[in-house]
Amino acid sequence: MILNPILPGFNPDPSICRVGPDYYIATSTFEWYPGVQIHHSADLVNWRLVTRPLNRATQLDMRGNPDSCGIWAPCLSHADGLFWLVYTDVKRLDGNFKDAHNYIVTAPDIAGPWSDPVYVNSSGFDPSLFHDDDGRKWFVNMVWNHRTQSIGGSPKHPAFAGILMQEYDARAGRLVGEAQNIFAGSPHGLVEGAHLFKRDGWYYLTVAEGGTGYDHAVTMARSRDLAGPYELHPDTFLMTSKDAPEAVLQRAGHGQIVETPEGEVYHTHLCSRPLPGLRRSPLGRETGIQKCVWGKDGWLRLAQGGLTPDLEVPSPNPQSRREPLTAVQRKFEGDTLPEEFQWLRTPYPERIFEMTGQALRLHARESIGSWFEQSLVARRQEHLRFRAETALTFAPKTFQQAAGLVHYYNRHKFHFLAVTWHEEAGRCLSILSCPGDWPDNRLQFPLEAPVPLPESGEVELAAAVDGADLAFSYKVEGADWQRVGPVLDASVISDEGGRGEHASFTGAFIGMVAFDTSGSAIPADFREFVYSPGAA
Numbered sequence: 001m002i003l004n005p006i007l008p009g010f011n012p013d014p015s016i017c018r019v020g021p022d023y024y025i026a027t028s029t030f031e032w033y034p035g036v037q038i039h040h041s042a043d044l045v046n047w048r049l050v051t052r053p054l055n056r057a058t059q060l061d062m063r064g065n066p067d068s069c070g071i072w073a074p075c076l077s078h079a080d081g082l083f084w085l086v087y088t089d090v091k092r093l094d095g096n097f098k099d100a101h102n103y104i105v106t107a108p109d110i111a112g113p114w115s116d117p118v119y120v121n122s123s124g125f126d127p128s129l130f131h132d133d134d135g136r137k138w139f140v141n142m143v144w145n146h147r148t149q150s151i152g153g154s155p156k157h158p159a160f161a162g163i164l165m166q167e168y169d170a171r172a173g174r175l176v177g178e179a180q181n182i183f184a185g186s187p188h189g190l191v192e193g194a195h196l197f198k199r200d201g202w203y204y205l206t207v208a209e210g211g212t213g214y215d216h217a218v219t220m221a222r223s224r225d226l227a228g229p230y231e232l233h234p235d236t237f238l239m240t241s242k243d244a245p246e247a248v249l250q251r252a253g254h255g256q257i258v259e260t261p262e263g264e265v266y267h268t269h270l271c272s273r274p275l276p277g278l279r280r281s282p283l284g285r286e287t288g289i290q291k292c293v294w295g296k297d298g299w300l301r302l303a304q305g306g307l308t309p310d311l312e313v314p315s316p317n318p319q320s321r322r323e324p325l326t327a328v329q330r331k332f333e334g335d336t337l338p339e340e341f342q343w344l345r346t347p348y349p350e351r352i353f354e355m356t357g358q359a360l361r362l363h364a365r366e367s368i369g370s371w372f373e374q375s376l377v378a379r380r381q382e383h384l385r386f387r388a389e390t391a392l393t394f395a396p397k398t399f400q401q402a403a404g405l406v407h408y409y410n411r412h413k414f415h416f417l418a419v420t421w422h423e424e425a426g427r428c429l430s431i432l433s434c435p436g437d438w439p440d441n442r443l444q445f446p447l448e449a450p451v452p453l454p455e456s457g458e459v460e461l462a463a464a465v466d467g468a469d470l471a472f473s474y475k476v477e478g479a480d481w482q483r484v485g486p487v488l489d490a491s492v493i494s495d496e497g498g499r500g501e502h503a504s505f506t507g508a509f510i511g512m513v514a515f516d517t518s519g520s521a522i523p524a525d526f527r528e529f530v531y532s533p534g535a536a
Helices: none
Strands: 015-019 022-027 037-041 048-051 070-079 082-090 100-107 118-121 128-131 137-144 160-169 174-183 192-199 202-209 217-223 231-240 250-253 257-259 265-272 286-294 300-302 328-331 341-344 353-355 360-363 375-380 385-393 401-410 413-422 426-435 459-466 469-476 482-489 509-516 523-533
Touching: 015 257, 015 265, 022 070, 070 128, 070 192, 082 128, 100 137, 118 174, 128 192, 137 174, 137 192, 174 202, 231 250, 231 265, 231 300, 360 375, 360 509, 375 401, 375 523, 385 401, 385 509, 401 426, 401 459, 413 459, 413 469, 413 482, 426 482, 509 523
Parallel strands: 015 070, 217 250
Antiparallel strands: 015 022, 022 037, 037 048, 070 082, 082 100, 100 118, 128 137, 137 160, 160 174, 192 202, 202 217, 217 231, 250 265, 257 265, 265 286, 286 300, 328 523, 341 375, 353 360, 360 523, 375 509, 385 459, 385 523, 401 413, 401 509, 413 426, 459 469, 469 482
């Protein structure tokens, strides 16, 4: 069986394509660098990260992008011997404007080299590229209408003004002809994330609707003509969890159709797994996949019936088995950052970290709340229960310098166990928390007093997360692990924490951070990082 989610922990907006026997899924990365995650599978059961293609300044520079901006909803396809990747770099989130710039890059192989981007337009976000069987290519995306007093409210339609389609001339690298609004969406509203699929002379359109919270859905429509008009699916939705509050997989929506070589049909979708009893999803929006069947009426439906996505789905290969969970220990001894780690916004990582051969060295830069140059290297939280450990060598000389272990969502949702300096305690431990108290977003300091540390030497730090609880620990040479600080609220490090479900769209990370607001860029050396799923 396929066990959902297939890509756990912050892997939203899955775009899937098949090339021969190989499947590839591209997912959104928002402000995390490099941009776009692409996973590969041969059986739809086990997936492996193979590349993050937007990895240089000519392709992507997100310095200054607000939280939850950056790369939204990429579309991956294969045609004419090339992989095509369409993506949006969103420069504004709050308010009436989005400033969403759309680009296309191509590569002869999934591993690259990926081209410099071709700018397409800025009319909306969540674009896709449809390769018709006559060789013509069509650029499809939603259109954003800033003339509204109701962003994500009621009435729902004014800002999400339908799905635009325009021909793309790949030789010229530009759009040609007139843009047409081909689909206004269903009464559910907030239409976005459009993908086209052709079968038996029908053009099938799947879109995301209802917003990316608990009313999310995959809506389906079809037409004999590419330009429409499109008739709605008799059930309106292909899948949604909006009427199934008891389902484990919530917020189901935004995905794409794929066919196996044998003609079986699957549809990817984003989803989340909120903590039991809480509408908070620390793992963010993850990727699931559902088996579907074509009905006699020519409409696609979930193979299990109904609209609610299943946790277990029949795989196309009954012999496939899900690989077991294991702890991941990374000793930073090489010259390459391990693949699971990312950083924030900047295309110039040498400014914020380097691999010394013995350690990951962070060059402490701006504050943990910066949108420009933040020395933070982290990996996704992929399990509701886990333990992370790291070992740090750091010699602060002022309270403006801090480095350590962070459970991080964005600038106003994090818990940071920091090695720093205090006028009376000298080198010490402190906890800096920002628990999403919108709109103040002030730091809190859960320790009653700083915890003194030896003047020098390595400090080991640990974070144990069990659902909504986070406990920090530390260890120095010659001593055992010791708890430090109170149990903190890990549930706030989630999509819904702070401002609520429609205000942020990424997921929880656990990793290493350093800042130096004195401007002297003090180094912080991390010897290793261990992530143990299921342990706390």
